[in-house]
Structures are given as structure tokens and as C-alpha cells.
Amino acid sequence: MKRLYEAPAYDTAWPDSHWRRSQPVPAPSPALSGSATADVAVIGAGYAGLSAAHELVTRFGMDVAVLEAVQPGWGASGRNGGFCCLGGSKLSDKGIERRVGPEGARAFRAYQHAAIESVGAFIDGHGIDARQGPEGETYLAHSAAAFAGLRAEAASEPGARLIGPGELAGEGLSGPGFHGALQVPVGFPLHPMAYVEGLARVAMEAGVRIYGNSPVLHLAPKGDGWQLTTPEGEVTAKKVLVATNGYSSEDLPRWLAGRSLPVLSSILVTRPLTEDERQAQGFTSKVMAADTRSLLHYFRHLPDGRFLFGMRAGSSAAPKAMAETRRRGRQHFEAMFPAWKGVATESEWAGFVCLTGSLAPYVGQVPQAPGLYAALGWHGSGVAPGSYGGRLAARLMAGAEAGIPALLSTPPRRFPLPAFRRTGLALAYLAADLRDGTLPR
Template sequence: MPKNIYESAAYEASSLDGCYWPGTCEMPATPALAGEAQVDAAVIGAGFTGLSAALHLARAGMSVAVLDRHGPGWGASGRNGGFACIGGSKLDRAAMIRAHGRGARAAWCHAERAAIDTVARLQAELDIDLDRHSEGEVMLAHSPRAMAALRAEAEATGAEYGVRAEILPPGALAERGMRAEGVHGGMHLPLGFALNPRKYAAGLTRGAQAAGAAVHGGSPVTRIRREGAGYRLETPGGSLRAGRLLLATNGYASDDLPGWMRARYLPVQSSVMVTRVLDAAELAAQGWTSDLMAYDSRHLLHYFRLLPGGRFLFGMRGGIRWTPEAHEAVRRRMRADFAAMFPAWAEVETPFFWSGLANLTRNLVPYIGPLGDWPGAVAAFGYHGNGVAMASWSGQQAAELLLGRRPVLPEFVARPPARFELGPLRRLALGGAYLWYGLQDRR
């Protein structure tokens, strides 16, 4: 059996229960792998990374099959907050420059913009209805100290990305329909947009299938074997031979599929709730009428946006156990934080609540590169809670590697991530880290 580091319930189909997105669209049919099959390239994982890679490989003329434990968009790709924005690393500007140099930082900023452009391009090419809205995003300062930092960094941030970063004092936020308690101002960066992640995953699936890729849900890979110059992947219902291989399981990976992955990734829980539809009077009472996606400056951040149709989405990090009791504790904490920020909605029902696994690397940056010493095998993972755009781009870059081309990657993204300390017990370190971040967030 796969060596996953969370409780088994995190990987079962029922872990998607309570999610708002499945009710918004149907997924294309993706029958399970049955019997023997052979392709040029096999992709493990039908999230944004795997589907993007499969699409680009099939367009290049390769025969491709995608295998997924449950189905397209079942994991983080179909249950996230729908922010197609900059991000993907937990290193801030100063830390990245210290670790990798200014040239690498510039290359990373270029990759972040390219990632957003990748989503926009795929939407246009595949004619996907994404429920798209929001011209960029707003970072809200949760303390005077955080606001001072935003003011100090705004000019450099805008220069890095080639846009104007606009500082918004509290009064300006309220004027633009973004009033929340405990906010000391914000910064608007006109990069990225919001979307329905399930509709995006469905569109990518249809696009990959139309290009010739086979996508198989209900097909968890139980074993990978080297066989001749290629690989054999075994599932409960069949066996797939492939000359090339992409591992694109991100936070839903396993320590033994293959062994090279052991402790090179750390899944972290992110939880989301969605309200009932709010009417115009309720929106006006709180003073949040903007459709801009927003997040706050905490380490254990909150992220939120007003959805088309009037529901409000509110998410946060936290949680280190996948049990009913742990999820109920997270839900109570979220409701308290939500009521504190949006007191006019303190009694508003939130019928949708769910959690998913984002993914960290020890290097705090994504990885796109060889899967150990296996020839013709690539891995792409580690988007640090900002994977909508970065995963889409990473899948394209992984496809370039499998096609024998040279992708344009920041050097550190192609560097294999170090292993986390504590190995299979590494999740336990999150408790101490969250305590420390919580203390920092009070500053």
C-alpha cells in the first residue's frame, strides 16, 4: 500500500464531501484503466500539473495516458480557492535573493507571470467557462507593522513584475467595497484573476482528451517498475507500459511511489468554507462588495473573495490531523476568524466546508526535474498553496523535459529538493511551526 503521511481518510473519495465546487459542473467521463495498455508517456495525477502536461504532450504527437486515484480535479486542483495569481514559493524577495541571487529572483518573477499567462492562454484555446473575475489581487495588512512593510515594498514589488502596485489606506479600501475589521490598509497588485477550479480542471480534461490523451479515473498506481527502457505502472484494474513518466501527485504523493520521493514533500492542510448567497443589503451592511480576490498578511493567512452569484468564500491554513474532531476544531476557528473580520455576517450560514492538501518542499520552492536517476522520468510538485497558475505552467515545463527540449526554468526550480527531517514523522513538526507563526502573526 502507498505510504501516505496523513490519516487514510485524507485520500478517500469522501474527503471531498462538503466541497462547493463539485455542484457547479460535471466532469468528463474518465473510465478506469482496464487490462494492458501502452503509451509513449504516462502521467500520474490528474490535477492541473498532470492535465497540463498531458495536453501539451498530446499536442506534440505523443500517445499519453493519465492515471488518477479518483479522477480529474479530485485533489487540491479541484478543491482550492480558485486564485490564479503570483506565488508558488514560500521564500520572500529578500530570502530568495540571499539564497539564489538577483538574477534567479528575476527569473522567478518572470515564471510567476508566465504561469498566470498559461492559465489565460489555456482558457482561451480550450474555450473554458471559468466564472472568471477579479483584476489582480489585494493583500490586506493585519497590523500597522505589516502595513508599514507594504508601503516600503510596494515600489520594488511593482518594478519586479512590471506593474504598478497601488497602496490602499483603510478609507480607500472601504470606498472600493473592501471593508473588513482589523485591517490597516492594503496593496493591490493587478496580476492574476479568480476562477472556478473545478470548471478549469474539467476544461483541461476535455482539452487533453480532444488532443488524444487517455484520462483514467479510479486508477490508483500501486506499483511502478522499471521495465526495459521504460516503465510499467500497475493499478487495481490494469497495467500500463510507458517509455516516459511524469509524477504529478503533489500533496497527495506517497513516500514509496517511487522511493526517491521519500520525505521530499510535506503536505499541509488548507480549509475553505462558502456561505449561502448574500443579498445586496447584506453585502452593503458589511461593506464588502468588491469581486477582487484578497488575502491577509499573516503567516497563517486567510484568503477570501466574493463569488459570482453572491456567495462568499473564506479559507485559511492550519490543521495537522485528518480526523472528524480535528476538522470540527478547524471549522470553529474559521467561523470565529470569519466573524471577527466580517462581523455583519457573523450569523450567516456557511453550508459548505472542506479541506485539502497543499504541498511544501524543504527548499521552499517548486521542483520540476528528473525523478531521481530514472531515465525519461520527471517530477513536478511543491507549489506552497499557490498552485492554480504555477501547477499549470509546471505541467507545461515538465512536458518540455519529457519531449527532450530545454524549458526555461529558474535554476533553483530544477534543483532536487532536500529531504525533510523526521522522515515519515515530519508532519509532527507542523504543530510547532504553526505555534511559532501564530505568535508572529500577533505582531
């Protein structure tokens, strides 16, 4: 497994996250041992891989084995902010239209909505206790110009509501750097670990075999299918789905080399706030929120009174860089919510999201590799789009009508100068910080 970052980023221990602290560790999935066969082998047990596996078994009656390097949910699916929301691409609305036309842009929009509905229906239908708050999402303008941008955007989302600068306090959205907001009635917050572990349980009950501690080390064609080798076993499968997103290896499959860029995102969760503390800041809205900076901050009150605050981390996972990430995270939190300066951080952690060279996700066949598929590249918003993308990949692999939007159907390009992706990222961060302004660097 040839990976892009320093070893600590791939430490197989559970990160000490609020999610792991608040959700009992389930019985571990056993490692693959010896030889096995399957109709489909899925690499990666996050939202995408598990949703695909569940769909293949329940809808198409296939025999599916999921191979996971650590345990289900160990990747980004067990570490994220729990925003089940719109997103999935780093292209602007105009950029999407330029690439796939107005019809393709509408199809991508419909995909994002269908994805949120699909996750909601899944957790409700299977009694997974993961919902954490009211529907909707608030985008808070970080400048007057950004508020003008939100005003222009308001028309594109039915039911969207503009909140002027003078109305923020009445909505419980006060903060020193907020210049107005746009609230959309779409999406909902969830407990990401409860969702991914519930998904794994439901998939196993349906017949999916999940093998934990089973990193796929080699993947090679065998007969009219594929052979996957793990430290203690091997699986021969007719088809394979690569669902490794930000935890992908450059050489698995080799086609992926240089086409994806894992990017670290970090989260801190405070101790529970008192009602007086919430009022002192004036930020009391339970609706999940993000600001409009290009390097955005995302935040929300958790049901138990704690406050979650997330932002991008640096371009290195070395211990010194991660210490700097924690320092900067706390600094931005205090700058945006000064009344909570004295409120201690209780847990903090980081994980990888995944960009692609095309700035859009990919759900489809790996070119020139019959039977090999990929579903990845959710660009920091994979709770809904990743889950649904996995289901669409399953339909495609089963030969059914999948309805994959054009934006997700084109294999990602390689990044220019792939060897320098992290250097490029550091430069992009510098430029974005300068553009975003106002917060300490």
C-alpha cells in the same frame, strides 16, 4: 501507497464543495484494464498532470496515458480557492535571491506572470467558462507593521497600488483588522472545478487517454522505460511524470520519501449575501483578497453572491480535528467580517497543498532514475504555477528548451527528521499563530 495523514483525507468520494455543487459531475473516466503502452505515463490528473499531458500531445505528438487514483480534479485542483495568482514558494523574496541570485529571482517572477497568462489564454482559447471576476489581487495588512512591509513591496510589482488605512472604506475593503492594502493588477479568480474539468476534456479531445479509479500502486524500471501497476492493469511507458503534489505517496517513487509535506487548507462558502449585507460590512470589492498573516486567510465574493473564506487547517485529518478546523474557520470568518455573523455556511471542505523540504517547487528529473520526472510542490499556489509547471515538465521530457527557472530546477531536500513532519508543522503553526496574533486560536 504510503501516505502521511489519516485515511479520511483520502476518501475517494467527491468532497461536498461549492465547486462540486455548482458544476455537473462529468461522465467518469474509465479505469485502466489490462496492459497498455505509452510514450509517457502521467501519475495524477490535476492541473500539473493534465497540462503536461496536453502539452506532450499537442506540441510534441506523443502518446500519453494519465493515471488518476480517483477522477480528474479530485485532488486540490478541484477543491481550491480559485485564485489564479502569483506564488508557488514559501521562501521570502530575500530568501529566493539568496538561493538563486537576482537573475534567478527575476526568472521566478517572470515564471509566475507567464503562468497566469498561460492559464488565461488556455481557458479563453478553449472556451472554458471559468473566469469569475476582475483582474488583480489585494493584500490586506493585518497590522501597521505589515502595512509598512507592503509599502516596501509596492515597488517590486509594476502597477501595484498602495491603499492607505483611511482609503479602505472607499475601496470596499473595510474590516476591523485591516490596516491598509496593496493591490496588484495581476491574476484573476476562476471556478477551479470548471477549469480542471475543462482542461481534462480538452486534453482528451486532443488524444490524451485519462484513466480514472486507477491508482498507481507500483512503479518500477522495465527495459529502457517504466512499468506502472494499477489494481486492474499495467502501463509500460518510456517516460513517467509524477504529478501527485499534496496527494503523493512516500514510496511512489521512493526518492520522494521525506521530501514533501502535504498541508491541509480549508474553505467555507456562505449562502448568497444580499447587497445590504455586503454594504453593512463594507467589504464589497470583487477583487480577490488575502491578508498578510504568515498563516494567511484568503477570501472573495463569488459571482452568485456567496462569499468564499479559506485558511489553513490543522495538522491532522482525523474527524475530531476536522471538526475543530471547521469551528476555527467559522470563528476567524466572524472575527474578520463581524457583520456577517448570522450568515450561514453553506458548504465547507478541505484538501492538501504541498510543501517541499526546499520550500520551492520542483520541475525536473528524479535523480538517478532516467526517464522519471516530477512536477510538484506548489506551496499553496498551484492554479497558475502548477499548470505552467506541468507544461514546462512536458517540454523538458520532450527534449525541448523548457526555460525552467533555477528555483524550480533543484531537487527538493529531505525535511529534517521526516518522521516528525506533522509534529513540526503543529509547532510551526503554534509559533505562527503567536506571531500573527489578534485572531482567536
